[in-house]
Amino acid sequence: DAKTTQPPSMDCAEGRAxxxxxxxxxxxxxxxxxxxxxxxxxxxxxxxxxxxxxxxNEMASLIITEDRKSSTLILPHATLRDTAVYYCIVRVSNGxxxxxxxxxxRLTVIP
Amino acid sequence: xxxxxxTPRYLIKTxxxxxxxxxxxxxxHRSVSWYQQTPGQGLQFLFEYFSETQRNKGNFxxxxxxxxxxxxxxxxxxxxxxLGDSALYLCASRQTGASFSNYxxxxxxxxRLTVV
Numbered sequence: 001d002a003k004t005t006q007p008p009s010m011d012c013a014e015g016r017a018x019x020x021x022x023x024x025x026x027x028x029x030x031x032x033x034x035x036x037x038x039x040x041x042x043x044x045x046x047x048x049x050x051x052x053x054x055x056x057n058e059m060a061s062l063i064i065t066e067d068r069k070s071s072t073l074i075l076p077h078a079t080l081r082d083t084a085v086y087y088c089i090v091r092v093s094n095g096x097x098x099x100x101x102x103x104x105x106r107l108t109v110i111p
Numbered sequence: 112x113x114x115x116x117x118t119p120r121y122l123i124k125t126x127x128x129x130x131x132x133x134x135x136x137x138x139x140h141r142s143v144s145w146y147q148q149t150p151g152q153g154l155q156f157l158f159e160y161f162s163e164t165q166r167n168k169g170n171f172x173x174x175x176x177x178x179x180x181x182x183x184x185x186x187x188x189x190x191x192x193x194l195g196d197s198a199l200y201l202c203a204s205r206q207t208g209a210s211f212s213n214y215x216x217x218x219x220x221x222x223r224l225t226v227v
Binding site for chain 1 (some may be wrong): 115144146154156159167191199201202203214215217218219220221
């Protein structure tokens with residue numbers, strides 16, 4: 001599975017949109033982009049995933065560039081409870097079930 | 112429905128001992144994976160079980176082993192504990208089958224193991 005690159009940390013004001021970038025320039029055509037987050041001392045929580053189209057669910061939106069070399073996770077109205085480490089992962093559909101988490105982005109939502 | 116349940120939540124063991132951790136997946140989830148999380152190495156994949164068979168294994172020594180039962184519950188065992196085995200051990204489950212091949216994993220809250 002391809003590796004990803006994320007900024008180590010970001011701040012966001014409460015109520016504003018948080019835009020978390022991820023670079024996956026070596027992504028293959030059959031690899032999906034997944035986002036998870038981990039709040040301190042809890043297990044990672046699945047957020048969203050996509051292949052090439054933009055996706056939206058109740059938690060977030062995922063914007064994938066046309067060349068699929070990067071993506072952005074958008075939390076439309078960040079709250080203090082969104083403070084967490086966010087991981088961007090690429091994985092082949094039906095591939096080995098070993099997620100490579102990397103170091104992620106530590107998002108701090110500021111009141 | 113109930114989430115992924117891991118027991119115990121906290122555990123303290125002495126170096127050289129062995130430990131068994133338990134994971135009950137979400138009902139209907141047949142794939143169970145285990146991860147180790149430490150401050151230095153981050154989240155690392157240990158192994159994955161499906162239908163009572165280990166399907167994939169990470170780069171860990173043979174002291175780390177696991178198994179899965181017919182009801183999909185899984186256990187992992189670490190023998191001859193070392194100080195460096197102190198970590199948060201996380202279990203994740205997932206639905207399987209073509210319709211669910213892209214679904215995300217659901218993680219438990221983990222077992223925090225401290226080796227002294």
